[in-house]
Amino acid sequence: MSGRLTLSLDAMGGDHAPDIVLKGVQIARTRHPDVRFLLHGDEAVLGPMLARDRTLADACEIRHADGVVGNDEKPSQALRRGRDSSLWKAIQAVKDGEAAGMVSAGNTGAFMAMAKLSLRTLPGIDRPAMAALMPTQRGDLVMLDLGANAECDTDNLVQFAIMGEVFARTVLGLEQPNIGLLNIGTEDQKGTETLRQTSAILRDSTLPIRFHGFVEGDDIGKGTVDVVVTDGFTGNVALKAIEGTSKLYSSFMRRAFESSIISRIGYLMVRTAVNKVRARVDPRRYNGAMFLGLNGIAVKSHGGTDAVGFANAVCVAVDLGTHGFNETIKGEFMKVQRASGLDPETLERAANG
Amino acid sequence: MSGRLTLSLDAMGGDHAPDIVLKGVQIARTRHPDVRFLLHGDEAVLGPMLARDRTLADACEIRHADGVVGNDEKPSQALRRGRDSSLWKAIQAVKDGEAAGMVSAGNTGAFMAMAKLSLRTLPGIDRPAMAALMPTQRGDLVMLDLGANAECDTDNLVQFAIMGEVFARTVLGLEQPNIGLLNIGTEDQKGTETLRQTSAILRDSTLPIRFHGFVEGDDIGKGTVDVVVTDGFTGNVALKAIEGTSKLYSSFMRRAFESSIISRIGYLMVRTAVNKVRARVDPRRYNGAMFLGLNGIAVKSHGGTDAVGFANAVCVAVDLGTHGFNETIKGEFMKVQRASGLDPETLERAANG
Numbered sequence: 077m078s079g080r081l082t083l084s085l086d087a088m089g090g091d092h093a094p095d096i097v098l099k100g101v102q103i104a105r106t107r108h109p110d111v112r113f114l115l116h117g118d119e120a121v122l123g124p125m126l127a128r129d130r131t132l133a134d135a136c137e138i139r140h141a142d143g144v145v146g147n148d149e150k151p152s153q154a155l156r157r158g159r160d161s162s163l164w165k166a167i168q169a170v171k172d173g174e175a176a177g178m179v180s181a182g183n184t185g186a187f188m189a190m191a192k193l194s195l196r197t198l199p200g201i202d203r204p205a206m207a208a209l210m211p212t213q214r215g216d217l218v219m220l221d222l223g224a225n226a227e228c229d230t231d232n233l234v235q236f237a238i239m240g241e242v243f244a245r246t247v248l249g250l251e252q253p254n255i256g257l258l259n260i261g262t263e264d265q266k267g268t269e270t271l272r273q274t275s276a277i278l279r280d281s282t283l284p285i286r287f288h289g290f291v292e293g294d295d296i297g298k299g300t301v302d303v304v305v306t307d308g309f310t311g312n313v314a315l316k317a318i319e320g321t322s323k324l325y326s327s328f329m330r331r332a333f334e335s336s337i338i339s340r341i342g343y344l345m346v347r348t349a350v351n352k353v354r355a356r357v358d359p360r361r362y363n364g365a366m367f368l369g370l371n372g373i374a375v376k377s378h379g380g381t382d383a384v385g386f387a388n389a390v391c392v393a394v395d396l397g398t399h400g401f402n403e404t405i406k407g408e409f410m411k412v413q414r415a416s417g418l419d420p421e422t423l424e425r426a427a428n429g
Numbered sequence: 430m431s432g433r434l435t436l437s438l439d440a441m442g443g444d445h446a447p448d449i450v451l452k453g454v455q456i457a458r459t460r461h462p463d464v465r466f467l468l469h470g471d472e473a474v475l476g477p478m479l480a481r482d483r484t485l486a487d488a489c490e491i492r493h494a495d496g497v498v499g500n501d502e503k504p505s506q507a508l509r510r511g512r513d514s515s516l517w518k519a520i521q522a523v524k525d526g527e528a529a530g531m532v533s534a535g536n537t538g539a540f541m542a543m544a545k546l547s548l549r550t551l552p553g554i555d556r557p558a559m560a561a562l563m564p565t566q567r568g569d570l571v572m573l574d575l576g577a578n579a580e581c582d583t584d585n586l587v588q589f590a591i592m593g594e595v596f597a598r599t600v601l602g603l604e605q606p607n608i609g610l611l612n613i614g615t616e617d618q619k620g621t622e623t624l625r626q627t628s629a630i631l632r633d634s635t636l637p638i639r640f641h642g643f644v645e646g647d648d649i650g651k652g653t654v655d656v657v658v659t660d661g662f663t664g665n666v667a668l669k670a671i672e673g674t675s676k677l678y679s680s681f682m683r684r685a686f687e688s689s690i691i692s693r694i695g696y697l698m699v700r701t702a703v704n705k706v707r708a709r710v711d712p713r714r715y716n717g718a719m720f721l722g723l724n725g726i727a728v729k730s731h732g733g734t735d736a737v738g739f740a741n742a743v744c745v746a747v748d749l750g751t752h753g754f755n756e757t758i759k760g761e762f763m764k765v766q767r768a769s770g771l772d773p774e775t776l777e778r779a780a781n782g
Contacts, residue, residue, distance in 0.1 A: 147616065148616040148617070148618070150618050184614075185619075211677065212677065213676075213677055213680055223613050226613060226620055226621055227621060258666060260576050260579060260661070260662055260665040260666060261537075263500065263501045264501070265501070265503050267579055267662065268579055268580060268662065292665075292666070292669050293665065293666040293667065293668065293669025293670035293671075293672070293673060294669040294670065294672050294673030294676070295673065296670055296673050296674075297670070297672075297673025297674050297676055297677035298673060298676075298677075306666075308613070309613055309620065309621065309663065310662065310663060310666050312613040312645075312646065313611060313613060313645070313646040313659075313663050313666065313667050314646065314666050314667060314670040315646065316645050316646025316647040317646035317647065317649055317650070317667040317670045317671050317674075318646075318670050318671070318673075318674045319646070319647050319650075320646060320647030320648065320649050320650025320651060320671075321649075321650050321670075321671045321674040321675060321678070321710075322674060322678065323566075323647070323650055323651075324564065324565065324566055324650035324651075324710070325674075325675065325678045325706070325710060327566055328706040328709055328710065329682075329703070329706055332699070332702035332703055332705060332706045333699060333702060335702045335705075336701075336702065338698050338699075338701075339698060339699045339701070339702040341698055342695045342696070342697070342698025342699035342700075343695070343699055344695070345691050345692060345694055345695025345696075345698070346685070346686060346691075346692045346695035346696055346699060347695075348689075348691075348692070349685035349686065349688045349689065349692040350682070350685055352685060352688075353678070353681040353682055353685045356681060357677070357678060357681065
């Protein structure tokens with residue numbers, strides 16, 4: 077991997093694959109012309125597509141995979157029967173050191189299960205979490221878990237808090253990010269027993285993190301904290317509810333600008349500024365959630381995204397790979413663990429053994 | 430109650446009470462000049478406020494209450510010690526038939542516990558749910574539960590689906606509203622065991638309702654279904670995440686319009702249309718969630734709302750009271766139960782006994 081960065085892509089995963097994968101690579105290459113891509117998927121389909129575009133073909137190498145993991149396959153099914161799939165093979169390329177990271181828009185549950193089995197979790201991490209940036213009134217924040225673990229216990233949430241903290245320091249460059257735990261009220265007695273216990277641990281522990289306390293759904297848009305920690309069910313619903321609201325607002329604005337001749341003329345004058353806002357809240361801009369806590373860079377693209385969104389997910393993986401992010405997060409995570417008095421080896425055995 | 434409708438208000442509940450309550454009543458009276466209000470709260474505070482406004486004083490009657498339920502009080506505490514509170518007394522006025530309905534911006538958990546104890550649930554309903562309208566690309570939809578029950582089992586969710594269906598028929602006037610169950614994917618195996626079981630029951634049952642299946646967070650804004658059913662934790666987080674996103678988008682747009690001289694001039698021409706959009710998605714417009722499933726109209730206002738938001742919650746209660754909504758929903762609910770072959774009396778004993 078010396079010199080050029082190589083990324084491994086699941087060319088067949090997602091609702092509109094492989095079309096958006098190849099178009100996404102084209103877009104991503106305008107930002108990162110030097111990156112090489114391993115395209116995992118059906119050679120009979122991918123070959124002719126690549127043949128039509130010489131510059132794209134030069135940057136890509138097809139790695140044939142017979143199978144595709146379907147969107148409705150259970151993780152356990154995918155693990156048993158999916159060893160010839162484009163998703164599994166894309167992950168293997170990272171494990172084998174052929175690629176600095178990988179991206180898939182495929183089945184989230186299968187992706188998570190395969191990535192965990194193949195790449196294994198970092199010492200002290202039971203389950204990886206999906207993390208991504210979200211727009212707020214005060215810049216971006218990190219939210220996790222966005223859907224990898226529908227149900228989480230106290231240990232999981234504490235681990236997510238630590239990983240989110242390190243992610244915010246590394247990716248957002250914050251010195252002391254503050255961490256909020258998503259709840260339905262900010263008072264101590266609010267929410268589930270799991271949340272109250274997690275809050276008590278984060279508040280009283282010797283972990284070197286800044287715990288803000290509980291935050292509510294509207295604190296995401298406000299940017300009250302730098303890291304929002306939640307279980308994968310709540311995080312996924314919140315993420316998609318936010319995306320849906322952005323689209324709703326955009327569609328209302330579009331109709332408003334078209335509602336009269338005066339507003340059509342006015343729109344010509346505000347268009348540049350309005351388009352900046354649209355770009356700022358565009359869910360595609362935030363596409364590409366990283367599985368935190370694995371020995372390797374694995375980025376999940378939204379399954380229904382288009383080429384622009386997939387290109388953003390590719391750029392997330394490129395950024396993380398270029399900056400050796402996973403080595404940093406691993407080192408930082410070990411430091412946090414040592415500071416907390418936990419023994420990484422014991423934790424590793426518990427997590428992986 | 431013949432002739433004029435009487436509403437009972439918790440004048441001391443919420444972050445900015447009693448100020449926004451009285452101002453809210455003033456605003457609500459411009460829409461409903463004939464409604465009478467029973468203001469429950471501290472006479473020494475409310476008396477002088479009313480004395481300053483003769484027309485408001487004519488429409489209101491102060492009912493002294495010594496206590497206030499604090500925002501951080503646990504429901505069990507409030508039940509034990511809150512019998513002299515403005516919240517409890519406001520509910521009692523509905524129970525005693527003095528008022529057609531009541532509104533409070535106070536502590537949600539205490540409100541729920543007191544309303545349930547005092548007004549009791551309808552036959553067949555274990556726990557009431559908070560329901561409200563939400564804006565979508567296809568008109569409004571009904572979402573429940575918005576925070577009354579942090580954790581829900583299959584029975585609760587099935588009951589919410591039935592109540593939401595009747596609410597959508599009665600309030601939105603839909604003939605055959607379709608019902609969606611909020612999840613993190615639409616495939617059968619997605620989400621928690623509770624959700625999968627609930628889906629199976631709603632799909633296979635003889636209940637005369639139209640079950641769409643699972644929906645995701647972005648289906649709220651899309652308006653994929655007419656009723657979104659979820660537990661109170663997820664519903665509350667989604668509701669507030671949506672509110673936060675509306676505010677975020679509005680603030681970005683405001684900054685965009687101010688970003689250059691050209692866009693400022695353009696704004697003057699699109700302002701009317703843009704303000705309509707702002708009003709359309711304004712969380713205050715959707716303020717006022719009804720506790721469904723009780724023998725009485727009880728409306729919860731957002732605790733941090735202003736006078737405009739509180740006025741909207743008052744108008745929700747007025748509308749429900751004027752149209753005898755609770756009698757309708759009770760009758761409709763019994764019909765649904767009979768059609769499903771359930772015995773209301775047995776269910777009532779199970780729920781209340």
